[in-house]
Amino acid sequence: MEVKLLSEHYDKKEFRHLEGYQKLGGYSALKKALKMKPEEIVAEVKNSGLRGRGGAGFPTGMKWGFLPQNGEPRFLLCNADEGEPGTFKDRLMMERAPHQLIEGMIIAAFGIKSQKSYIYIRGEYYQPYKIVEKAIEEAYKAGLLGKNILGSGFDHEMDVYRGAGAYIVGEETALISSLEGKKGQPKLKPPFPAVKGYLEKPTIVNNVETLAAVPWIINNGAQGYKKYGTEKSPGTKLFSVSGNVNKPGVYEVPLAYSFKDLLENECGGMKPGFKLKALIPGGSSCPVLNYDEAMKATMDYECMSQMGSMLGSGGVIVIDDKQCMVDLLNVLMHFYHHESCGQCTPCREGTGWMEKLSSSIGAGRAQLSDITLLDKVARQMMGTTICALSDAAALPVISFVSKFRDEFEFHIHEKKCKVKGHCHAQSHH
Amino acid sequence: MSKKLELPSASRAYIKKELERYETKESALIPALFEAQKVFGFITPEVVDLLAVEMDIPPSRVNEVAQFYTMFNKKPVGKHHIQVCTNISCAMVGARETANYICKKLGVKLDEVSKDSRFTVSQVECLGSCGTAPMAQINDDYYENLDQQKIDKLLESLK
Numbered sequence: 081m082e083v084k085l086l087s088e089h090y091d092k093k094e095f096r097h098l099e100g101y102q103k104l105g106g107y108s109a110l111k112k113a114l115k116m117k118p119e120e121i122v123a124e125v126k127n128s129g130l131r132g133r134g135g136a137g138f139p140t141g142m143k144w145g146f147l148p149q150n151g152e153p154r155f156l157l158c159n160a161d162e163g164e165p166g167t168f169k170d171r172l173m174m175e176r177a178p179h180q181l182i183e184g185m186i187i188a189a190f191g192i193k194s195q196k197s198y199i200y201i202r203g204e205y206y207q208p209y210k211i212v213e214k215a216i217e218e219a220y221k222a223g224l225l226g227k228n229i230l231g232s233g234f235d236h237e238m239d240v241y242r243g244a245g246a247y248i249v250g251e252e253t254a255l256i257s258s259l260e261g262k263k264g265q266p267k268l269k270p271p272f273p274a275v276k277g278y279l280e281k282p283t284i285v286n287n288v289e290t291l292a293a294v295p296w297i298i299n300n301g302a303q304g305y306k307k308y309g310t311e312k313s314p315g316t317k318l319f320s321v322s323g324n325v326n327k328p329g330v331y332e333v334p335l336a337y338s339f340k341d342l343l344e345n346e347c348g349g350m351k352p353g354f355k356l357k358a359l360i361p362g363g364s365s366c367p368v369l370n371y372d373e374a375m376k377a378t379m380d381y382e383c384m385s386q387m388g389s390m391l392g393s394g395g396v397i398v399i400d401d402k403q404c405m406v407d408l409l410n411v412l413m414h415f416y417h418h419e420s421c422g423q424c425t426p427c428r429e430g431t432g433w434m435e436k437l438s439s440s441i442g443a444g445r446a447q448l449s450d451i452t453l454l455d456k457v458a459r460q461m462m463g464t465t466i467c468a469l470s471d472a473a474a475l476p477v478i479s480f481v482s483k484f485r486d487e488f489e490f491h492i493h494e495k496k497c498k499v500k501g502h503c504h505a506q507s508h509h
Numbered sequence: 510m511s512k513k514l515e516l517p518s519a520s521r522a523y524i525k526k527e528l529e530r531y532e533t534k535e536s537a538l539i540p541a542l543f544e545a546q547k548v549f550g551f552i553t554p555e556v557v558d559l560l561a562v563e564m565d566i567p568p569s570r571v572n573e574v575a576q577f578y579t580m581f582n583k584k585p586v587g588k589h590h591i592q593v594c595t596n597i598s599c600a601m602v603g604a605r606e607t608a609n610y611i612c613k614k615l616g617v618k619l620d621e622v623s624k625d626s627r628f629t630v631s632q633v634e635c636l637g638s639c640g641t642a643p644m645a646q647i648n649d650d651y652y653e654n655l656d657q658q659k660i661d662k663l664l665e666s667l668k
Contacts, residue, residue, distance in 0.1 A: 165596045165635040203543075203580045204636050206649040239530070244539050244578035247634065261535025261570075263577040279532055322598035322639035329640045364597055364635075395639070403601055411600050415634050504605055 082346060083308060085296050085316050086289075087332045090176040096211070098218040101179040107224065109295035113187045114232040116298075121191030125294060127302035129314035134159055134250070134287030135363065135393045137381050144192050146274035147282050154282040156189045156197035158291055159255055160212075163202055163247040164363035165415065166395030169318040169330045170288035174201070174208040177292065178215035182238065184294035186224065189236050192284055196237050200255055203244040213240050247419035251467045252285040253277075254421070265421045266467035287393075289318055309335030313380035313391075321347050323398030324354040336380040343398065354400040358484070362392025364412055365472030367479035368399070388479070402501035405484040406491050409476060410438040410505050416473035427470035430461040434477055441488055442505025444495030451488050455481050514559050520544050524563060535566060538574045542581050551582035579633075587622045587629035589667050592646045595632040598639035607643040607655055608632050614664055627667070 084090075094100025101107070113121055126141025147154055158181065162170040173181060185197050199216075201209045216238055219225045227235045241259055248254050249264035256278050258264035277283025293315065297305050306314045313335035319342065322328050326348030333342060339359065343349060350356055359374035360366055367389040369377060377383055384391045399408065413435040420431045437454040440446040458474035458481075465471075481488060490498035497503035516524070523544055527537035541564060545556050552575045561568035575581045582590075593599075593608040608619070612630050617623045620631050638644040641653035652663060 162637050163635060166598050166639050167635075168637040168639050171637045202637070203539075203578070204646060207651070241531075241536070242539065242543070244543065245580035246578050258539075259536060260533060261531075261538040261574065263573050320640060322642065323601055360597075397598055397601075397639075399601065408597055408600065411595070411597050415596055418634060502603065502606070504600075 082332055083316050083334050084332050085305075085308070086173075086177075086180065086292055087318065087330075090172070095177055096175070098179055098215070098222060101177070105299075106179055106295075107183055109298040110183050110186055110224065111230065113190055113298050114230060114234060118191050118193055121187060121298065124302050125188075125191070125297060128297045128305040129302070129312075130290065130293055130297060130305065131313070131381065132287055133289035133293075133317065133394070135164060135365070135390075137391060140286060140290055143274060143286070144188075144284060146272060147192055147284065148275060152282055153196075154192060154194045154284070155278045156185060156192065156194045157252075157255065157259065157278060157283060157285045158185055158197065158199040158288060159250065159252065159285050160199050160201040160205070160208070160288045161243055161250040161255060162205070162288070162393075163250050164365065164393045164395055165412070166320060166322055166360065166363050166397040167393040168320045168322075169394065171205055171208055172330045173288050173292055173318070174205070174212050178212045179219070180292045180295060181212070181288055182215055182219050182224075184291035185238065186219075186229065186236055187294050187298055188284070188286065188291055190234055194284070195235055197239075198259060198278075199238070199240045200249075200259055201240060201242055202249070203242050206242075209240060209242050216240060246421075247415075248421045248467070248469060251469070254467070255285060256283060263421070265423050266469075268466050310380055310382065312382050317379070317391075317394050319379065319394040319396050321396045321398065324351045324400045324402070325349065325398050326351055333379065336378045336383070339377040339379060339396070340375050342379065342396070347398075350398075350400060354402060356398065357401045357403065358399040358405070360395070360397035360399065360476075362390050363395035364397065364415070365468075365475060366390040366392045367475045368405075368483060370483050402499065404442075404497045404499040404501060404503035404505060405480050405487045406438065406442045407497070407503040407505040409480045410435070410442050412476050413438045413473070416469065420469060420473070424465035424470065426461045426464040427473070430457050430470065431473050433457045434473065438477075439505070441491050442503070444491060444506065446492050448489065448492055451481060451485065451492070514549070514555050516545070516548060516559065516563065520548055521563065524560075528564060534564065535570065537564065538566065538571060539578070542571075542575055542578075546581060551585050585622055586631075588627045589629075589647055591628060591630045592633040592636070593630065594634065594636045594638060594642065594644055594646075596635040596639075598635075599642040599644065602642045604643040605632070607645070607660070610657060611645070611660060611664070614660070 089095040130140045131137045253267040254264040273283040331346040359369045417431040417435040422428045458477035461470045461474040527540045643655045644653040
């Protein structure tokens with residue numbers, strides 16, 4: 081069953097505006113927070129065990145704790161550059177509850193003693209951008225932003241920034257480069273943004289869903305949050321479900337919820353005529369699970385790691401029996417090749433090779449040794465680059481090839497697709 | 510010789526405001542490029558030079574930002590730029606067929622401008638609309654859960 085800690089009011093129109101949001105309890109956490117000490121806020125979030133919901137799953141409170149305590153100005157950036165294929169929950173959160181995010185950001189900013197924040201929204205999300213821009217305006221008018229917020233003596237300015245189309249900007253150092261008006265290319269870490277980020281100042285970058293969870297945690301306490309999920313994966317998470325299921329969409333469930341239940345209860349099962357074949361559990365960069373693994377999977381960080389995959393951004397891509405895995409891998413490799421920023425040779429060249437190889441295999445122009453070559457190229461891309469895009473492109477390849485090798489071999493031997501569906505790979509030239 | 514490019518005064522005022530809005534003026538590059546694209550349709554070397562002078566930022570810096578981001582068009586597009594996502598979730602529910610259908614209806618190939626300059630159809634990467642696929646972004650707006658009937662009606666309304 082869904083547990084709607086954050087999304088309880090998402091279907092109510094009034095929740096999208098300040099007045100309705102406040103009527104439904106909004107900004108009560110901010111009022112409470114402003115009476116606390118900043119250190120208590122950081123401690124509460126740390127104790128809640130909240131993990132970054134953008135993909136890496138890094139503990140949020142710990143990230144905040146990395147800020148140097150030297151009185152330097154620091155920045156808070158909200159990463160709303162949602163671009164991981166299969167993920168669309170941040171968009172929903174900004175459209176349905178812009179003030180929940182803003183409230184979370186003001187509390188976080190108070191906790192980490194930041195005077196300025198930005199919400200960096202991907203350029204294609206024009207409507208969410210307009211909605212968030214308007215909500216910030218409302219918050220300023222109500223004295224929730226600006227000087228001396230609600231008479232607390234705390235000053236905070238917030239602005240929104242629109243990106244212009246680049247998957248890689250979702251990587252935090254690339255996001256910082258982009259906000260500074262540069263090409264959105266990642267930088268080598270360390271130094272981490274918490275030490276040297278935006279304009280070389282200490283900077284915290286958090287995902288939309290992470291920041292939007294902060295008001296609930298402040299209102300209900302770390303212990304309240306930990307009642308849901310597991311010890312290492314506390315709380316709830318919003319999963320974006322796509323594919324040929326009856327009710328695709330965003331569902332908030334406690335972490336460690338079983339995939340089988342998510343599929344059958346929340347999503348209404350597979351569409352008539354479709355059977356489950358495989359699952360990409362956390363966005364396109366996560367290794368694929370086969371049917372048996374999917375049916376045993378629980379949606380939490382530990383289980384996914386045990387199964388050799390990742391929870392990622394919670395983009396649950398449900399793959400049905402009409403899909404050709406060679407075709408889908410080729411779609412993904414086209415994407416990663418297009419989005420590689422080109423700084424690091426293994427990624428720039430490797431993504432190109434993987435696209436060409438998966439395409440040749442699909443078109444029946446390859447030999448068996450090309451499957452080995454594809455796998456080898458992928459393995460050589462792991463851990464050899466500045467950011468994680470290279471690994472993100474390699475992981476699907478390794479898992480697709482190892483778990484669905486028969487489909488790759490069939491394309492090579494028979495020069496056609498094994499699956500009775502709509503495989504486009506065989507028609508590639 | 511072609512006519513010298515000029516930005517309308519409202520655009521110049523907007524760019525001036527953006528130049529002062531952020532901690533560094535380079536942060537105004539993306540907003541300025543969006544504004545210039547609204548005026549000129551796509552970003553040419555002449556547009557880059559114009560912005561460089563307007564913003565007092567080296568043309569090479571303006572150009573690298575223009576080239577890096579996919580939303581800045583480097584060649585002409587139709588008045589209605591129909592961008593169909595064909596990434597994994599969309600592909601699984603038939604988005605590539607959707608893109609082909611739109612192309613066929615409009616009598617254009619992917620990425621070309623229709624003869625009447627009204628349409629360009631492109632296949633693009635994930636737009637965060639995976640649960641409402643097939644979908645297309647037309648200029649600033651999303652159109653979701655597309656089927657042939659919806660597409661027919663939509664294209665008619667854009668004519």
